[in-house]
Amino acid sequence: MNQTALNTSERELPMFCFQCQEASKGTGCTIVGVCGKTPDVANLQDLLIFILKGISFLSVGTKLPETLEHRTSIFIMDSLFATITNANFDRDVFIAKVREALDLRDEVRQHWEQQQPLANKTLLPDAAVWHGSDEEAFDAKAKVVGVLATEDADIRSLRELLTYGLKGMAAYQYHAYQLNYTNREVEQFMQRALAATLDDTLTVDQLVALVMETGKFGVDAMALLDQANTGVYGHPEVTKVNIGVRNRPGILVSGHDLKDLEELLQQTEGTGVDVYTHSEMLPAHYYPAFKKYEHFVGNYGNAWWKQASEFEDFNGPILMTTNCIVPPKPGYVNRIFTTGNTGYPGLKHIPEGANGQPKDFSELIDLAKQCPPPTEIETGEIIGGFAHNTVTSIADQVVDAVKAGDIQRFFVMAGCDGRMKSRNYYTEFAQQLPNDTIILTAGCAKYKYNKLDLGEIGGIPRILDAGQCNDSYSLAIIALKLKEILGLDDINELPISYNIAWYEQKAVIVLLALLYLGVKNIHLGPTLPAFLSPNVANVLVEQFGIGGITNVEDDMEMFLGAYA
Template structure:
């Protein structure tokens, strides 16, 4: 086992005995083998496109399976054993289709020719030589960029999968995804600059994936609108839903109508309260708990059933394991999993029945509220007010403070940064990093809230659209706007988003709480020289450097 794809890699170097996330060595190895075998499927899929042979299910399976190897998604070794065999079946079926056209398919020895062992133990042995330390290069900087490309693709896969679940797909996007995943195993020699270019290409891919997902979410559930979300609870039975998937939430809301159960969001599901088609359900009540890394402290006290829909799962404690359910790609061996049928429908009866068995909340509690629903449609709807406030000097600067939250020390920086930001500045935020300050009352400027929650991590697309619109309004480049990005990262979706920002030429990004272990000094130096990317320091020092004056 060697894994350093997340910010909490052991000793800042990599996990070698067991994942900090709870991932067992055999699961880590099987995930490496999954990625390796997926490269073989991508190689054949690219050849298939040359002869007009495409298996759409294989394209979708590729992104879903790569997503399942992202941090805190699936911890079940048997899941990956079965997945590897399915990948090979798709690969061989596609190969046969190509060869039936009379084409002699010649591919390099490796993932395209891999034959899986007959049993799980054999697969685990085969996985030993397929990890991050076994890449086809002796250059540490190229290896660093190859790993960056893979980790970025895992983030792209997550957003692409969310979109395809809602029926939004793009053939060219799948082709480009296969090309990036096959790179390094396709027999083509690439130098350092070519790998830099490919990493930026992954950023472009991620922008497309977020565009597809934005279209999917808003097409199905409407454009988010500013919405107050209670942080307390009311007397009733309860289900807590965490993760990111809006379709799962919608199905759960439909199936719990009239059953005397309130639905609460957790973690990255908080922004879903702003979607009009989800707001229609009067039992869609509020948000309970905070960010993903606190679930082992918070879930034992939730008096209902809990449903995890995507990544951000931690090992369930015995005190609540029997109340926890997983669905979609997320999974833990001992936790009940809800499967979808052939149409994508899921029967959440086990979750509902467990919620009815449990006591639920026995009294009301008012803990205030937070505002969500400031997607690009809502913010651009008041763009004239924002522009006027900037021109009048009422708003001096915008800070995008967001990203992943995590348990590692150093993340209080983001709380302090927001608290110390001058009152003539606006804080844009997104993803679970906002839980460091989401419930703080920062007041208003000209009737606009100083704290604007744009949404989930994929709603970085909204942030980009807002920045582009403002740059056009002021007739300046995005880098000339009074806008600074203060980002926190934890897993691979954050890597994909960072690559997107770099691909768009956005500079002066501050990143923390620590820099990725997979970035070598030479690659970091390239990022500093070309994009002025820098690690966070202290809130006071960074505010002074950005604003040219000391924080209040």
């Protein structure tokens, strides 16, 4: 599909979504999402985003009662998170969210109208006034307010880049909120940025500036979550994590939400049921607060996309706490539960606890007791826990190794894993890196190489895992600390190269955060985002040196130069 010339037939597509790396044919999913998202759900997500923009338009600059202001911020954050790739596939959820969004918007509008001069009351955008009363009206409107509603390819590209960054930001805000940490300035920016996507007077340059500002608030959002996680659970510690199993029933926890894991561990203590992590929940083992649970056994399996086979082998119940669910297979469909913003038609959903009480996981625990222990799929240990606090504590040792020439270069290989065979590139790249290099990683991209035996440099493992995708903040802090110790003026003078794998919208906000911090020459793969128009891509290349990947041999030479 040519992004610069959309014809009538393209406007009548069942759906159009290009927010993730798996966008069909590198342009966009038009019949059904590669992720499994159906057209009606994709369109309803577009409609929800459309109404969120209307709510934001009305709320920016309007003095709302404190309780309404809080509800508005939380609803926007929660709804943005629900539309992230592989988070929620349930039509009924989005019908309910659209109804709630319309009610909330009308409530905010009453206050807006009371505070606006009469002349302004005729200037409202469609997103602030449209109303539908039933599902048929929702479906009809949803088909005309999505991505392709913006005709100019460059404006569309920047609006979507901005929106996807906000979705990633919302995910990190959500996790912090679960731990009672909030940042009002970030919340206000999210509404201001959403409202800006309705402003047809904004130029490409103005939108580029807003995208960069999104990176600034992305840093703030990740800093808030880091503060929340470490404030509640302690700073991550270097930890060896078991990847085998025990001979007891188990519950497998996937996703990202540490609060859900904490409540499950509390409720399973003394029941004879073990708890295992999967994919992005692996870094939970690094936090001191979780080490006290003897039944917190280890990590089972690999990255999110392998769940279709690994969940069946686990034998016990599985809890999906956030995005990264894929359409379940018959072999485990009766054992998989969702909670929070995750949902799939027909799966049992664990609701929030009443009046701030913990969620009730008794159904999972009772089911686990009836299930056989997990089938062992591998044995051994993997090491992690190299967040900024840990690495900063050994910064002098690292710097000495750099000065002595023992460490020639660091490679940031953070981000996401995915099912494309082309992602084997990252395994081969890690294997072929010289022995005097170190990999800094965060996110599920690490599953392409975190079980390789790459050895150590002076006692420092050659793979330093900082944690989940949101812990990419740690990698930025580490870089800034090294810059300070080495007395450098520019972060780009550090011996660090960025070869990042991306998949969904949390990776987008990480990228924007790195750009805001001044990091240049970041390479993204396995493909560049489909939502970047040629002109917008050129801006990123010219101003920030953004690039793609080719093959391991050529890229190794490009990255290492004289060190290859």
